[in-house]
Amino acid sequence: xxxxxxxxxxxxxxxxxxxxxxxxxxxxxxxxxxxxxxxxxxxxxxxxxxxxxxxxxxxxxxxxxxxxxxxxxxxxxxxxxxxxxxxxxxxxxxxxxxxxxxxxxxxxxxxxxxxxxxxxxxxxxxxxxxxxxxxxxxxxxxxxxxxxxxxxxxxxxxxxxxxxxxxxxxxxxxxxxxxxxxxxxxxxxxxxxxxxxxxxxxxxxxxxxxxxxxxxxxxxxxxxxxxxxxxxxxxxxxxxxxxxxxxxxxxxxxxxxxxxxxxxxxxxxxxxxxxxxxxxxxxxxxxxxxxx
Numbered sequence: 001x002x003x004x005x006x007x008x009x010x011x012x013x014x015x016x017x018x019x020x021x022x023x024x025x026x027x028x029x030x031x032x033x034x035x036x037x038x039x040x041x042x043x044x045x046x047x048x049x050x051x052x053x054x055x056x057x058x059x060x061x062x063x064x065x066x067x068x069x070x071x072x073x074x075x076x077x078x079x080x081x082x083x084x085x086x087x088x089x090x091x092x093x094x095x096x097x098x099x100x101x102x103x104x105x106x107x108x109x110x111x112x113x114x115x116x117x118x119x120x121x122x123x124x125x126x127x128x129x130x131x132x133x134x135x136x137x138x139x140x141x142x143x144x145x146x147x148x149x150x151x152x153x154x155x156x157x158x159x160x161x162x163x164x165x166x167x168x169x170x171x172x173x174x175x176x177x178x179x180x181x182x183x184x185x186x187x188x189x190x191x192x193x194x195x196x197x198x199x200x201x202x203x204x205x206x207x208x209x210x211x212x213x214x215x216x217x218x219x220x221x222x223x224x225x226x227x228x229x230x231x232x233x234x235x236x237x238x239x240x241x242x243x244x245x246x247x248x249x250x251x252x253x254x255x256x257x258x259x260x261x262x263x264x265x266x267x268x269x270x271x272x273x274x275x276x277x278x279x280x281x282x283x284x285x286x287x288x289x290x291x292x
Contacts, residue, residue, distance in 0.1 A: 041258055042058055042262035042263040042266055044058075045057050045259065058260050058262070061260065061263070062263070070242075071242045071243070072244045072271065075227060075242075076275060078162060079226035080223065080275075081162060082166055082222065083169075083222045083226065087173060087215060090174045090218065091177060093170075093174055094178045094180075095207075097109045098177075113175075116167070121168055121231055124167070126235070128164050128236060132236075133154070134154075139153075157237070160237070161232065161241060163236075165229060165232055168225075172218060172222055173219070174218075176214035176217045177215060177218060180214030188210075189202060189207070192206045212283065216280065216283055216285045219279065220276055224276075227268070228272075229243075229245065230243070233245070233246070244268060245268075248268065
């Protein structure tokens, strides 16, 4: 059986390609082909007589109009803040699950991290709206205990958007960190303390370097999910949230300007990839090591 699946043998090559074909067809039909079509559409420009020509005006509009590039900068900054907060919260949570719990306790805590993702992101976001709205649970509770004397609207601000994004992204940070912590030998941590280290030096010199690939992997996923998120910023931030995906949605759906929307979509892809590349350079990690 193993020999039949070995790509080095003629039968193994056939088996390999038969197994790989469905995934390749899925990638080509649902990801590569639509993206190539959108990429071609992004260069189309209307001209006289109802004809279309090719050009870069759809891309240059992003840099000419301050609203567009400022919205992207705001989206990128808030996504970076979300990623940092998710990492700060996820590190101790993952360490506790991986190193300080055993048996059923570990399973229960891991399932507790999974539970919110058993429902859709929209339902989770609506739950936050019920909790934080002016007549919601939090405002009513604070009134009941006398902290405030009138209802307060906690929605429609940047802090609420970041809280929602951290909540929806936490699992994607915790899982790779748990894998990293589980591969860390307890003897290394004990040796660090035996050699005179404290919690800060052991964390800086032993724990963080060991889990860095998992940490960077989680940061990449959280950043990309936050940058490309639409429901959470729109619902929790309101009409003035100024999220870049809202600009893309407006071009496609509201203005029926597919050419501009396609250009903005690829600018989002390129600029987010550039930010990730810069992050990899700053942390000294390679993408091939992070995605293993």
